[in-house]
Amino acid sequence: MKKYNDTTYAILGILTTNCRSGYEIKQFIDNSLNHFWKISYGQIYPTLKKLEQEELATIQAASREGKPDRKEYFLTEKGKEVLKDWLEQPLKQLPIERNEVLLKLFFGRHQTEEQSLFLLEDYKQKLENLYQTYEGIEEGIARYNNNHSDAKYWLFTLDYGKRVTGAAIAWCDETIKEL
Structure with missing residues (x-):
């Protein structure tokens, strides 16, 4: 095919x-x-x-x-x-994430610690906003599309997004503490 x-x-x-x-x-x-x-x-x-x-x-x-x-x-x-x-086909490869924050932090010794902290705080705020967006989407699915035949699959992908975002927020907290 x-x-x-x-x-x-x-x-x-x-x-x-x-x-x-x-x-x-x-x-x-x-x-x-x-x-x-x-x-x-x-x-x-x-x-x-x-x-x-x-x-x-x-x-x-x-x-x-x-x-x-x-x-x-x-x-x-x-x-x-x-x-x-x-x-029905298996995945060709694991997805590769392109993350500007990680790229900048990787070369972090070439910027001030204050700039690295600012970068992480800004990233964390954006992640928290994204998490709130996901919660709003989840509420909308529960309210308006709960009986839709695709709803549980939409919620699976949404749950993935929430978990990854939550983990990234926790990573920010730990990294900020270390800096």
Whole structure:
């Protein structure tokens, strides 16, 4: 079976959530995937076009009162098969984190201790804000999407984000103490 890039697989997956237009897909990415998987707006439409060309999705025009028609995308059986095949494949490699704080701290002897502390305090504050965002998302899923068939899987990925963020906050606290 033909191999596709990760953006293609991500958008195939998003189409299973009833997001149909490029705009809805972008909103979905911004509100969920963006916390652990980045897809730029400029990648969405070319990928959707490719999905149609490869017969992984079909397009239907949807009319809206007082607004121009919009294109809506629907997975084909072939698209579902490609997604399922990808989901069943083992991971190619562990993800590699690119973290500017760690990179700067790695070369920390070339800056003042005060600057390193500032860097860590700022990072910790951003992490705490992110953790609060995750809690808000969790509350929203519990309130509005609890019965959605994907909700438990969304909560699994959210729990991962909360745990990693919590661990990073604890790491900041320990590192600040050591400095």
